[in-house]
Amino acid sequence: MSSRDAEVREIAGGYRKGEAARQRILDAALDAFGAGGFKGATTRQIAEAAGVNLPALKYYFGGKEGLYLACAEDIVERYRSQMVAPITEALEGLQADETPAQARVALKRIMTALADQLMVTGEANAWTGFVLREFAEPGPAFAVLYEHVWAPGTELVAHLIIRARGQKISLEAGRIEALMLISSLSAFGIGRPVSLKFLGWPDSGDGRFDQVMAAVFARIDAMS
Amino acid sequence: MSSRDAEVREIAGGYRKGEAARQRILDAALDAFGAGGFKGATTRQIAEAAGVNLPALKYYFGGKEGLYLACAEDIVERYRSQMVAPITEALEGLQADETPAQARVALKRIMTALADQLMVTGEANAWTGFVLREFAEPGPAFAVLYEHVWAPGTELVAHLIIRARGQKISLEAGRIEALMLISSLSAFGIGRPVSLKFLGWPDSGDGRFDQVMAAVFARIDAMS
DNA sequence: ATAGAAATGTATCAACTGATATGAATTTGG
DNA sequence: CCAAATTCATATCAGTTGATACATTTCTAT
Numbered sequence: 001m002s003s004r005d006a007e008v009r010e011i012a013g014g015y016r017k018g019e020a021a022r023q024r025i026l027d028a029a030l031d032a033f034g035a036g037g038f039k040g041a042t043t044r045q046i047a048e049a050a051g052v053n054l055p056a057l058k059y060y061f062g063g064k065e066g067l068y069l070a071c072a073e074d075i076v077e078r079y080r081s082q083m084v085a086p087i088t089e090a091l092e093g094l095q096a097d098e099t100p101a102q103a104r105v106a107l108k109r110i111m112t113a114l115a116d117q118l119m120v121t122g123e124a125n126a127w128t129g130f131v132l133r134e135f136a137e138p139g140p141a142f143a144v145l146y147e148h149v150w151a152p153g154t155e156l157v158a159h160l161i162i163r164a165r166g167q168k169i170s171l172e173a174g175r176i177e178a179l180m181l182i183s184s185l186s187a188f189g190i191g192r193p194v195s196l197k198f199l200g201w202p203d204s205g206d207g208r209f210d211q212v213m214a215a216v217f218a219r220i221d222a223m224s
Numbered sequence: 225m226s227s228r229d230a231e232v233r234e235i236a237g238g239y240r241k242g243e244a245a246r247q248r249i250l251d252a253a254l255d256a257f258g259a260g261g262f263k264g265a266t267t268r269q270i271a272e273a274a275g276v277n278l279p280a281l282k283y284y285f286g287g288k289e290g291l292y293l294a295c296a297e298d299i300v301e302r303y304r305s306q307m308v309a310p311i312t313e314a315l316e317g318l319q320a321d322e323t324p325a326q327a328r329v330a331l332k333r334i335m336t337a338l339a340d341q342l343m344v345t346g347e348a349n350a351w352t353g354f355v356l357r358e359f360a361e362p363g364p365a366f367a368v369l370y371e372h373v374w375a376p377g378t379e380l381v382a383h384l385i386i387r388a389r390g391q392k393i394s395l396e397a398g399r400i401e402a403l404m405l406i407s408s409l410s411a412f413g414i415g416r417p418v419s420l421k422f423l424g425w426p427d428s429g430d431g432r433f434d435q436v437m438a439a440v441f442a443r444i445d446a447m448s
Numbered sequence: 449a450t451a452g453a454a455a456t457g458t459a460t461c462a463a464c465t466g467a468t469a470t471g472a473a474t475t476t477g478g
Numbered sequence: 479c480c481a482a483a484t485t486c487a488t489a490t491c492a493g494t495t496g497a498t499a500c501a502t503t504t505c506t507a508t
Binding site for chain 1: 259260261262263264353356357359360361362370374375378379396397399400401403404405406407408409410411412414415417418419421422423435436439440443446
Binding site: 241266279287 | 499
């Protein structure tokens with residue numbers, strides 16, 4: 001009976017006070033899971049970082065696994081809220097018969113928004129770490145991340161690339177190029193600390209972002 | 225005193241019998257650490273997979289952390305043995321004043337050898353997982369991997385790109401391009417299972433590798 | 449073959465981890 | 479203000495993990 005309380009409470013809003021705690025736990029869990037993976041993060045560490053006690057995790061999320069899954073859903077939500085605009089814009093362009101040049105513009109918008117999430121946003125570290133670990137060894141959160149974020153996003157980029165190339169390459173070739181274009185950003189997502197060290201950059205602020213995007217744009221412009 | 229036995233034995237060859245066990249442990253550890261990270265792998269799991277008992281890990285490597293570090297050194301060794309040839313070849317070309325076209329050829333060789341390690345080699349999964357996790361959250365093995373593998377390899381690719389572009393871009397721009405070119409392979413390294421699923425490929429055998437390399441080559445040929 | 453070194457095996461410990469039983473404190477609606 | 483639901487805190491359990499003390503077996507050199 002007490003094991004069902006959490007689920008019930010989660011669905012039916014209920015009191016307002018707990019929402020703050022719930023969010024703090026979610027944030028702390030995202031950081032912890034993103035840094036150390038599922039097994040690398042401990043519930044005690046998360047609880048302490050969130051400023052709550054241990055049973056609160058069970059109370060709000062049913063347990064460690066439920067918390068992990070809630071993190072995945074939260075990531076999907078944050079991703080959606082930032083990417084909806086450029087994605088719908090790009091989809092409209094594809095349905096209309098846009099020119100290769102127009103497709104390149106849409107592709108640049110998509111990649112900029114994506115790079116912004118990876119490089120600039122504060123929670124990026126947790127975001128990328130979480131997704132990457134889940135992809136490296138698919139777990140319970142893989143399905144939701146793949147279906148709602150990765151697959152549609154990559155497919156969209158693939159179609160934009162095909163359009164940018166004047167429909168002269170196959171769907172498969174477009175998908176391969178899309179995978180490589182997107183994963184080339186991982187150097188500044190999950191691999192950011194290493195890349196910054198390699199470039200001798202103390203931080204990734206200001207013009208740094210523009211320099212990286214210039215390289216991405218050059219790559220897109222080279223699609224003929 | 226017993227804690228120093230392992231180090232002594234490790235340095236002075238000693239008896240031959242143990243080398244086989246030592247190697248089995250190392251292989252099992254690479255798989256385990258690569259799949260689950262440092263905390264995700266348990267010493268019992270490694271010992272069982274290696275067919276030895278628990279204290280053997282301490283006996284041969286001093287403990288879990290020593291084993292982890294030994295894995296990093298092993299990775300460096302395997303990388304070196306496969307990459308020495310194309311790397312020295314490329315270095316010689318750079319010292320001679322090779323043409324952009326020649327630089328592109330050398331670059332293709334490097335990327336092919338790298339992709340071969342990431343995509344084809346059987347132990348690739350463990351390799352990429354291990355390196356990636358260590359880069360995501362630098363631990364004790366980071367230094368050796370960065371200094372001996374990542375930094376020199378990426379710097380070489382950067383110089384080749386600059387040469388391929390007729391010395392018309394800055395060192396920094398070349399480094400950024402190098403980071404992105406190399407990390408674009410991660411889609412088929414650490415992200416291989418997801419990429420295969422996305423492409424609808426049941427496995428990554430045969431012509432698959434060629435298709436990916438065709439995309440990489442096209443990207444290199446587009447450097448003008 | 450035999451002494452000593454090397455390798456393996458048994459048993460166990462202390463710390464940590466996730467989970468939860470239990471109850472107190474707090475908040476909400478009437 | 480009060481009863482009920484919600485939120486939070488204490489204490490503790492059972493399982494796991496890394497480590498190690500200790501005994502035993504196997505191997506090498508002489």
